[in-house]
Amino acid sequence: MHSCYWPSPEEEYKRETLSKYLHSTDSDWYKRRLTGVVFLVLTAFLVLIARVFYLQVIEGNELRRLSENNCIRLQNIDPSRGLIFDRNGKLLVDNRPSFDLNIILKDAKPVEHTIETLSQYIDVPATELMSKISRNKGISSYTPILLKQDIGRDALAAIEVHKYNLPGIVVSVKPRRHYIYKQSAAHLIGYLGEISSDELKSGKYSAYRAGDYIGKFGVEKTYEGLLRGKRGGRQVEVNATGRVVRVLKTVESFPGHNVYLSIDYLLQKKAEELLEGLAGAIIAMEPATGQILAMASSPAFDQNAFVDGMSHEQWDSLVSNPFRPMENKAVNAEYPPASVYKIVTAIACLEEGIIDANTSFYCPGHYKCGNRVFRCWEKRGHNKVNVVKALAESCDVFFYQVGQKLGVDRLAWYARACGLGSATGIDLDHEAKGLIPTAAWKRARTGIGWQLGETLSVAIGQGYNLTTPLQMMTLISGIANGGIRYKPLILRKVETAEGEIVNENNSKVTGRLPVSQRTLEIVRKGLWETVNKRKGTAWIAHVDDVDISGKTGTAQLVSRTGSNDNASIDKANKLNHLKPHAWFVAYAPSKEPQIAVVVIVEHGEHGSSAAAPLARELITTYLLKDKKG
Amino acid sequence: MFDRRLVQNFDWSLLSLALILGFFGLVTLYSSVTAGAQVPQMEYYKQLVWYFVGLIFLVISFLFNYKTFDRWGHIIYILCISLLVGVLIFGEGSKGAMRWLKFGFFSIQPSELVKIAVIIILARYYSKHANTTGLTLRELINPFLLIIIPFVLIVKQPDLGTAIMIVLIAGSMTVFVKIERRSFLYLIVSGVISIPLVWFFLREYQKARILTFLDPDRDPLGTGYHIIQSKIAIGSGMISGKGFLKGTQNALSFLPEQHTDFIFSVLAEEWGLIGSVIMLIFFLILIIKGLNVAYRCREPFGTILSVGITAMIFWQVFINIGMVMGLMPVVGVTLPFISYGGSSLITVMICIGLLINVSMRRFMVE
Incomplete structure (x- = not known):
């Protein structure tokens, strides 16, 4: 029996199958159907021929005319x-x-x-x-x-x-x-x-x-x-x-x-003026919304040249320029975070209970770990240092010691929770991710186990660490706004050509800093003293009208650890391309901040001297304009 | 054991029609590649090779008894369906449509071969279930499933033209073997009711696409423009045509797919009313001959198979030519024998071979 057998036996019984029917010679059942088909086919062809006739004979002259010059x-x-x-x-x-x-x-x-x-x-x-x-x-x-x-x-x-x-x-x-x-x-x-x-x-x-x-x-x-x-x-x-x-x-x-x-043209212009002649980037953001107020990267390029066409020489000079004008340094470039990273180390050790606000260490200007000596940037030492003073004066020895107690992996967890080591999600291409090292990462990468000395380097933001200026912005604006990480926004709203609003870009929370309110206050005090105490590393950024808080960073491109390191740094400083990068991250006013700023100046040497004054200028421009307005 | 009647019954006219129409195709394609800057000369030589390969397939298709196809129908069907699935997975294509399977130095378009597979499997099913009162709804479920599988796979490629062809071929075969009257009414009524319902659930852009499909004038920069250019090309041929290789519309590459779907415009421009009508008459003779094969076969599988094949040729000719003359929506349907394309040519050659096969073995029915 065939599998396609459908009708029930009774039905089948009542019917004659087509095969039987076809075999009875006196029947022309299907022949009649075929005659009908022939008739339909003839009609269809008549329609086609009529249409050909209409186009080629009746409309022929007109269509020939249109074809002569391909008029349509x-x-x-x-x-x-x-x-x-x-x-x-x-x-x-x-x-x-x-x-x-x-x-x-x-x-x-x-x-x-x-x-x-x-x-x-x-x-x-x-x-x-x-x-x-x-x-x-x-x-x-x-x-x-x-x-x-x-x-x-x-x-x-x-x-x-x-x-x-x-x-x-x-x-x-x-x-x-x-x-x-x-x-x-x-x-x-x-x-x-x-x-x-x-x-x-x-x-x-x-x-x-x-x-x-x-x-x-x-x-x-x-x-x-x-x-x-x-x-x-x-x-x-x-x-x-x-x-x-x-x-x-x-x-x-x-x-x-x-x-x-979301950018403010005047502030943008100011940021670009401040970076004139330097290589680096400045970002300004509203800490409470994540809206970017300015994003400058220097050197820049003339966009019109791309649209109007440029010569090979122009293009070659753009790509071969050692200061990489085609790179958006605020988003696409990665730098060692340097002492700015001490904010993360401070958060981690406070949250982990390794220290409290009053725990003090003694800084003689160096720290011995195993048989290696790690130096503080201040050769004379900081004497007795608690966490607030360590942040304000950027004491390396303090953070060597707490870093050693934390271990690299715990520190990495906090860094990641602060948004470092991953893209912020800004609407721009090729955002760099940065790098937060862990022991496992190093083993996978080099096959060599983690060394304790490396933890000390990482704790002060040197070593393998890499961050983008934009990641630093999410960190500092998180400190400023009470611990919230926003996605950095560059789009404010979209309108049709007639002015109807298509969409308004609302703030988007991407996470929280791993901080309690108490820790946050301690860190903020440290950042305030950085700028507002005479011994703070960013005293230079201090102004009377505006209450600024911030943190400096000096990203060494030559390792500071080791025996005869001071000599190598001195030598490096003479070679411009080995001079350290200068960081400054800040927000103002210290209470209810309205603006957060990140400045990086490539080979600017010291965060305090090269980067902090730029941030000060930008902040005062923004806040004092607001007062006037 | 060789039977002399096989030679006596051999239908030389079907073979000649295939050869003549194929020749028409090569001549038109030659003009299209010589004058048109868009089509590389290579395509002409490729098609020449396909023409002879097609003839080999034609011969193979009538060498052994067509009943073999009845017996192996389901295997052929499953094979073709797997090729379609293969296209969706490994397929290659252009302009976002995946239609080809690459085998070394040549590639095939399985959706063309599927048409034959569907004709065979339906002939196989209907020859066992057709009866004088007609098929009931219940008996139509199986054919429906057999059609819907290749249909969906081809729509996915997407190749709307071939998918529509499958529905038209299957529909023609089904109506030919007769649907029981009440079932037929049910089908029509439910169809009429479901159209507005489906329309209601369509999205705005889908509606727009269907409306443009039905009325090319809604897309004056795309399909509508192509149809105007095609009509100008055909009409400008007038009665005697502009002459071989003299077509200007073709030469200027204003026709889209001038060597595949719009090949008739090239022919009509160069050969005019006389050429167009002669070609149409050749197609008409071919179709009538195909129906005649069905008429003289005294066994249901052969009859229904021949009807299916003839339906395929008829619908492709009618839709393709109707489309380039602005009578019908624009769908990608090739003109048998004439359009460029190996798979399309081989498919129609196999179909002619099958017709010859049924015709020459008509005496074998007891």
């Missing part, structure tokens, strides 16, 4: 890209019209003559123009070939006047990105570039075509989907010379959304 063409309507504003609505990035010269070969007869005439008006040798045309061999002669982008207004006027001598030359207007304040917030805003063939092939950009500009870096890249808008187009009929005689159909383009960043 498509034209793009590029959407205008969304604008970028600062938090107060100050326009930072807009679009300007760019007049591009194209040639349509089929309409430009004779081509050589047209090109020669054209080259007189636009200051480009005819041979160069011809080579552009020959490069596009093989494409349809109705497709416009780009001759020159962004011709000036004078050239445009000349071409408009002489357009009857220039058959086939078409000027197209395209919106072009314009970064109003040259080099300002270049790393944050980023730039546009022509879409690459790899990007087109990746399938992620299905609505894009070759020649389109897309965000390649910074906000332009992250918010590409918001800024982009939607392309439109036109079906047009053109005459024999290629001029549009009739628009048949139009699909409107939709402009992209306008984006309001």
